[in-house]
Amino acid sequence: MAYVDPGNIATNTAAGAGHGFLLLWVVVLATLMAGPVQYLSAKLGIVSGASLPSYVGRRLSRRSRLAYWAQAEIVAVATDVAEVIGAAVAMNLLFGVPLVLAGLIAAVVSMVVLAVRDRLGAKAFEALCALSLLGIGVGFAVGIVREPAGLREIGGGLVPGLAGVDTVLLAAGIVGATVMPHAVYLHSSLTAENRSATGDLATRLRWTRIDVTVAMVVAGSINVSMLVLGATALRGSDDDSLGGAAAGLAERVGHGAGTAFLVALLVSGLSSTAVGTQAGASIMAGLLRRKVPTVVRRCVTLVPALGLLASGQEPLSVLVLSQVVLALGLPFALVPLVRATRDGAAMGAWRNGRILSAVVTTITAAVIALDLSLVALTVAGHG
Template sequence: MPFRPFPSLKHAPSLAEVNGSIRVPKSGWRRFLAFLGPGYLISVGYMDPGNWATDIAAGSQFGYSLLFVILLSNLMAVLLQSLGVRLGIGTGLDLAQACRQSYNRPVNVILWLACELAIIACDVAEVIGTAIALQLLFGIPLLMGTLITICDTFLLLLLINRGFRALEAFVITLLLVIMVCFIIQIVAVQPQFHGILKGFIPSTDIVKNPQMLYVAIGIIGATVMPHNLYLHSSIVQTRAFEPTHKGRRQAIQWATVDSTIALTLALVINAAILILASAAFHQTGHTDVGDITKAYHLLAPILGSDMAATMFAIALLAAGLNSTLTATLAGQIVMEGFLNLRFPPWIRRLITRGLAIIPVIIITLLYGDKGTEQLLLFSQVILSMQLPLAIIPLILFATDQKKMGAFVTPRWMAVLAWAATVLIITLNLKLLSDYL
């Protein structure tokens, strides 16, 4: 994959309608607050309905054993997202723009198609999750709920037209709703503390057991999302930081702190989902709970409270709404960056959502609710398979002195990033060999 230094070609700013739109004070605590926000939009992708499906399957089948995988995938996410921050702020390009200006057209088309497939797979999970939540809370049929999710695209358009801060505030509010809901459920389920601690210790069973490995790779695919790397390198540019060496370096530092804090919250929520599934299902003998709907219906009788199940569904709806906003925004960034094509935002977002809805409708009509749950888990494995095609270009750019100049990634970070990439590729190959 040959590449050349970024040429001095003119290019439209990434997400031009909001690029540099948020003022950054020169000093004080308000400066730090000005950089808070993009990390929470990124963290949304790490706790979407796809995560729920894999975390529930992991907890019910294997207890606390896969908590280590959640921790590991979150650490990889923190590292890789920091490279996206460095690329976006240091060069003024998002990852898609950097690819377009560095690779030849055939390579760009392949990378674009792979990223679009990943975004569609991600959006499939969000459509299914939102539709399931509507069904559980209001009794809306799954097919009707799937069609209702089209309205999510217009919600994103409304929020972004009110300013990027409005979008960030909406996302953070829903994240707080999710967190409160799970605090209530964890208190009700009373998990085993020593079991949780043991779950964070790595075990060779993860590699030896094909079923456990399949779910583990699903967790990695649901956690480290390809489109998040493109998204983060773009939305960090919404801050109007000083375009000087000092201004960019400080912006990289604050934006990295922002994403680290937000991804720590994502780790807590993902771990809470798995802990809830383990304590409520695995420890009570319900080791076959592999889907969200079954988990919802079992929570009330196991915990002896309808409130826990209702909180579960409310959190699921909040996660679905949040995730669809960021996935459709990433779709716009990817298409504009790779192809240099600009559509009205509402058209681009309808395209993304339409491509996700079609397979959900087909699977629902052919196989019913059970088929959509299986599609939800499989979509996360697809995401994991696409990861190297996003990670490798990002690392190549972020570690190249000619491209990054003074903002090149330190050697120790580069070594860790490549180690994470090798681990992901190795796990994918192991999964394919087991199931072929």
């Protein structure tokens, strides 16, 4: 669910509308990178019984642990900002609900979704997520069917290339929205909580690989469709806002496509904001060593989102920048994850082998290189 949140919609459609198919390869590569990362996160929880935040927290001094928590909390806030703002904008455009009120409604809905999970169990929550994914996928499929892309254009977009600072910023946003540090923290927490599940470790890890692969194929396909829709139906649009995207789709493709886009944005925001709240709770539990009530957790991340909604900032720009924050926070999740899953004391015989270690180390190095490039270009641009 986290892989198709409003941050993904914003970065992918903005990349397509602004640069055509140029950054399609980034979406595909980021999805391929996310697969091994999510598998290792789940593997850590299954084998060691510890979430990544708790693994890190046990090995740091109090001062270092609080510093690490601070950066992880910024990531959690950036995640919730994107989800609440996305849902609020969709409600505003679909139903005329004022933005701040719509943000409050999104927060309440996330708490209801989590209450459903606590009351009815994980299966009910998973079914709700599956229905949400179906709704989002259908929303973007409507636009793709009515405005199809040519195979030559798609093939050209798979050739790596960038074109200036703006594309580096969008590439970082796409990577942050796709690999996502908060999802790394959360996945390890969810599998650690479910460690008592039946089945030997080999069987559980095999099914986890299948689960992650299916998730990446589904989420990756939806994310590709977001960029393709932006490149075909919104290319050259003068209005680079979410409202402009919906209006552009309605004008160029049909009213149904514009409505479907907003419905997909609304569903993704309302569904994924519960995921963001869960991620923040697991971060606090592992690093601050205390469980925080859902209402308190919700308020911690809701206040910045409502403040940005009330400030009049362009929501699309805020969404893209929030995903860049996630990209900058990724190394702080990936480096400990690589170390944890190579730790013989924590993983025993299930610690990473050389090939898997090399793969995730390469992914981590690529993310760090992208972040450093973005920082260097930004500094040079202001110099």
